[in-house]
Amino acid sequence: MFSSVLVANRGEIACRIFRTARKLGIRTIAVCSEADRGALFTRMADETRCIGPASPRESYLNGQAILAAARESGAEAIHPGYGFLSENPDFADSVIEAGLIWIGPRPEMIRAMGLKDEAKAIATRAGVPVVPGFQSADQDPQILAKAAEELGFPILIKALAGGGGRGIREVESADGFAEALASAQREASGAFGDARVLLEKRIVRPRHVEVQILGDHHGNVVHLFERDCSLQRRRQKVIEEAPAFGLPEALRANLLESALRIARAVGYQNAGTVEFVVAGDPVPERYYFLEMNTRLQVEHPVTECITGINLVEWQLRVAAGEPLGFLQTDITLRGHAIEARICAEDPDADFRPRIGRIRRFDIDLNPAEPGARLRLDHGFEAGDAVPGAYDSLVAKLIAFSPSGRAGAISALLAGLDSTAISGIGSTAGFLRNCLTSPGFTSGAVHTGLIGESLAVLTDRSHKRRKAAACCALDQWARMRNETAGFRVNLPAQNLWRAVDDSGEIAVEIRLGEAFIDGAAVSLPKTPPIFMAPGGALDIWLEGEGFRFSPMGALAEMDHALAGDVLKAPMPGKVAALRTHLGAEVRKGEVLIVFEAMKMELPLSAPRDGTVEFLDVETGIQRKEGDILLRLAELPMP
Ligand code: ADP
Ligand code: ADP
Ligand code: MG
Numbered sequence: 001m002f003s004s005v006l007v008a009n010r011g012e013i014a015c016r017i018f019r020t021a022r023k024l025g026i027r028t029i030a031v032c033s034e035a036d037r038g039a040l041f042t043r044m045a046d047e048t049r050c051i052g053p054a055s056p057r058e059s060y061l062n063g064q065a066i067l068a069a070a071r072e073s074g075a076e077a078i079h080p081g082y083g084f085l086s087e088n089p090d091f092a093d094s095v096i097e098a099g100l101i102w103i104g105p106r107p108e109m110i111r112a113m114g115l116k117d118e119a120k121a122i123a124t125r126a127g128v129p130v131v132p133g134f135q136s137a138d139q140d141p142q143i144l145a146k147a148a149e150e151l152g153f154p155i156l157i158k159a160l161a162g163g164g165g166r167g168i169r170e171v172e173s174a175d176g177f178a179e180a181l182a183s184a185q186r187e188a189s190g191a192f193g194d195a196r197v198l199l200e201k202r203i204v205r206p207r208h209v210e211v212q213i214l215g216d217h218h219g220n221v222v223h224l225f226e227r228d229c230s231l232q233r234r235r236q237k238v239i240e241e242a243p244a245f246g247l248p249e250a251l252r253a254n255l256l257e258s259a260l261r262i263a264r265a266v267g268y269q270n271a272g273t274v275e276f277v278v279a280g281d282p283v284p285e286r287y288y289f290l291e292m293n294t295r296l297q298v299e300h301p302v303t304e305c306i307t308g309i310n311l312v313e314w315q316l317r318v319a320a321g322e323p324l325g326f327l328q329t330d331i332t333l334r335g336h337a338i339e340a341r342i343c344a345e346d347p348d349a350d351f352r353p354r355i356g357r358i359r360r361f362d363i364d365l366n367p368a369e370p371g372a373r374l375r376l377d378h379g380f381e382a383g384d385a386v387p388g389a390y391d392s393l394v395a396k397l398i399a400f401s402p403s404g405r406a407g408a409i410s411a412l413l414a415g416l417d418s419t420a421i422s423g424i425g426s427t428a429g430f431l432r433n434c435l436t437s438p439g440f441t442s443g444a445v446h447t448g449l450i451g452e453s454l455a456v457l458t459d460r461s462h463k464r465r466k467a468a469a470c471c472a473l474d475q476w477a478r479m480r481n482e483t484a485g486f487r488v489n490l491p492a493q494n495l496w497r498a499v500d501d502s503g504e505i506a507v508e509i510r511l512g513e514a515f516i517d518g519a520a521v522s523l524p525k526t527p528p529i530f531m532a533p534g535g536a537l538d539i540w541l542e543g544e545g546f547r548f549s550p551m552g553a554l555a556e557m558d559h560a561l562a563g564d565v566l567k568a569p570m571p572g573k574v575a576a577l578r579t580h581l582g583a584e585v586r587k588g589e590v591l592i593v594f595e596a597m598k599m600e601l602p603l604s605a606p607r608d609g610t611v612e613f614l615d616v617e618t619g620i621q622r623k624e625g626d627i628l629l630r631l632a633e634l635p636m637p
C-alpha cells in the first residue's frame with residue numbers, strides 16, 4: 001500500500017476519502033482553490049496546497065497545478081473523487097506518466113466509456129439491451145431530424161460526452177426538434193467541449209437502477225448489488241436507495257449479470273457503476289443500459305451500508321495492486337439503506353442555490369429505530385462558508401435499517417426531523433416530503449415522480465402551521481414555568497398569535513394542546529427550537545426552518561375572565577398605553593401593552609365600549625390582578 005494520497009477534489013467527497021485513508025494510515029494531501037481555503041476537507045488533511053482561483057478551470061480542473069502539488073507534497077497516489085477530473089482520461093494518463101498511482105480504472109477504460117455512443121456499442125456487443133436510439137458520425141441536423149421521426153417521439157437528445165444530467169433535451173414532437181437540438185449542442189459544447197449528440201427513445205415513467213462494480217488488477221470483477229436512484233429532479237439524483245425495491249427477482253438477476261458482463265468485457269478495474277433504466281408500469285419488465293460511470297458515485301454509501309464493504313478502502317487497495325479480498329459469493333446483502341442529498345438550495349425558489357456562511361448545522365444521528373443507523377457524509381460544519389463556484393451539495397444523510405425499507409425510511413425521517421440548518425438554503429424539508437409521498441412509500445417510484453408533484457413536495461404551509469403551534473406552546477410553557485413561583489394561574493385556555501414574514505397564525509392552547517382553526521395540531525415531541533436575535537424563535541419542523549417574531553407569539557389573556565376590566569395578568573409593568581380616557585374601543589383592540597417576564601403581553605378590549613377608568617402609569621410594578629382599565633357599563637337594552 002502507498003503511504004500518501006492526494007485527493008483532487010473538494011467538499012464531502014474529499015472528507016470521505018480522507019477518513020478512510022487515515023484509517024489505513026495513509027498520509028492525506030488536499031488541494032484547494034482560493035474559495036475553499038480553510039474548508040473542512042483542508043482541515044482534515046495532513047497537508048493542504050492551494051492550487052488556484054475559485055474558478056474550477058483554474059483549480060480543480062487544472063491538471064498541471066494538481067500534478068505540481070502532488071510533486072511538491074510527495075504524494076504517491078491521486079484520488080479524483082467524482083465530477084471534476086474523475087472521468088478525464090487525459091488527466092489519468094498524465095498522472096500515470098508522472099509516475100503516480102491513479103486511483104481509478106485504466107485511462108483507456110475511461111475513454112471507452114466516456115462517450116455514450118461507444119459505451120452503448122460495448123454493451124450491445126456484450127449482449128446487453130440498450131435504449132433504442134440513433135447515433136451517427138454525421139451530425140447533420142437534417143439527418144438527425146429524420147432519425148428522430150423514424151424513432152418516434154418522444155425522444156431524448158443526449159450529449160455524447162454528457163454527465164451529471166446535463167446536455168440532455170426532451171423532445172415531444174417534430175416541431176420542437178431543431179430548437180432542442182441546437183440548445184443541447186450549445187450546452188454540450190460549453191460544458192463538455194464536444195457538441196456531438198445521440199438520440200434515444202424516451203422510456204415512459206422509467207426507474208433508474210444502477211449496479212456497483214468493483215474490479216482488481218488480477219482479473220476479478222464483482223458486483224455489489226444495485227441501487228435505485230429514480231427520485232430525480234431534472235435528471236439529477238435526489239434520493240437513492242439500496243437494494244432496489246420490488247424488482248422481480250429474475251429481472252434483477254439479469255440486470256446484475258448484464259452489468260458484470262459489461263465490466264468483464266472491458267476488463268474493468270477499480271470502482272464503477274453501470275446505469276440502466278427499467279421500463280414497465282406498474283410491474284418492471286425490461287431494462288436498458290444507459291451508461292457506465294468510471295468513478296466512485298455520490299450515492300456509494302448506500303451500497304456500503306447493505307454490503308458492509310468500504311468502497312473507498314477497496315479503491316485504494318486495488319489501486320495499490322492488492323487483489324479483492326472477497327469473491328462474488330462472499331458479498332451478501334443485509335437490510336436497506338437510503339441516502340438523501342442535502343443541498344444549499346431554496347426549494348421555494350425553484351431550487352436556486354442559496355449559499356453563504358452556515359450559522360447552524362445540527363443533525364441528530366441517533367435514530368429512534370432500534371438497530372438502525374444514521375450516517376452523515378458532510379463537507380461543511382457550522383461556521384463554514386459554502387462557496388458559490390461549485391455545486392450546492394453540502395451533506396448526504398444516509399439511513400440504514402437491518403429490518404428493511406420501512407425502517408430505513410423512518411430512521412431517515414427521524415434524522416431530517418432533527419435537522420436545523422441556517423445561514424444557507426436547505427433541501428432537508430423537501431427531502432422529507434419526498435420520503436413521505438405516497439409514490440415513494442409504496443415503492444412505485446419512477447424518474448418523473450418528483451416532477452409530477454413538485455408543488456406538493458415544495459409546499460411549506462402545513463409545516464408553517466405546525467411551527468406556529470410549536471411557537472405558541474413553547475411560549476405558553478415558558479410563561480407557565482416563569483410564573484410558577486408567583487403561584488399565578490395562567491388560564492388553561494387561551495389564544496396566541498404567531499407572526500412571521502408571511503403573516504399571522506392564531507393558535508389556541510387548551511390544556512397544553514395546540515389547536516388551529518379548531519383542529520388539534522399534532523406535533524413532534526422535541527422539534528429544534530432556539531432563541532434568535534431580538535427574542536424571536538427559530539423553529540425547525542420536519543427539516544424546514546421558520547422564524548416567528550416575538551411580538552407575534554404573545555398571550556392574549558382570556559377575556560371572559562376580565563369582564564369589563566383589564567387586570568394585570570401577572571406581576572409586571574405597563575409598557576405602553578394604546579388608548580385614552582373616553583375612547584370608543586372595539587372588542588379585540590389592543591389597549592395596553594403589559595410587560596412581564598421580559599415578554600410583552602398585549603391586553604385587548606374584552607368587548608366594544610368606552611374607556612371609563614385608567615390606572616396606567618408606565619414603569620410601575622403591578623401586582624397580579626391590579627385593575628388597569630375599566631370600560632363603561634353597557635347601556636340597558
Ligand atoms: P452520481 O451518479 O455519482 O450521483 P452525478 O451524475 O450526480 O453522479 O454527478 C456527480 C457529480 O459529478 C456532480 O457534481 C456532477 O455535476 C458531476 N459530474 C458528473 N459528470 C460530469 C461530467 N461529465 N463533467 C463534469 N461534471 C460531472
Ligand atoms: P448523465 O450522464 O447525465 O447521467 P444519463 O444517460 O445517465 O446521463 O441519463 C440521466 C438520467 O436521464 C437518467 O437517470 C434517467 O432518469 C434519464 N434518462 C436517460 N435516458 C433516458 C431514456 N432513454 N428514457 C427516459 N429517461 C432517460
Ligand atoms: Mg448517468
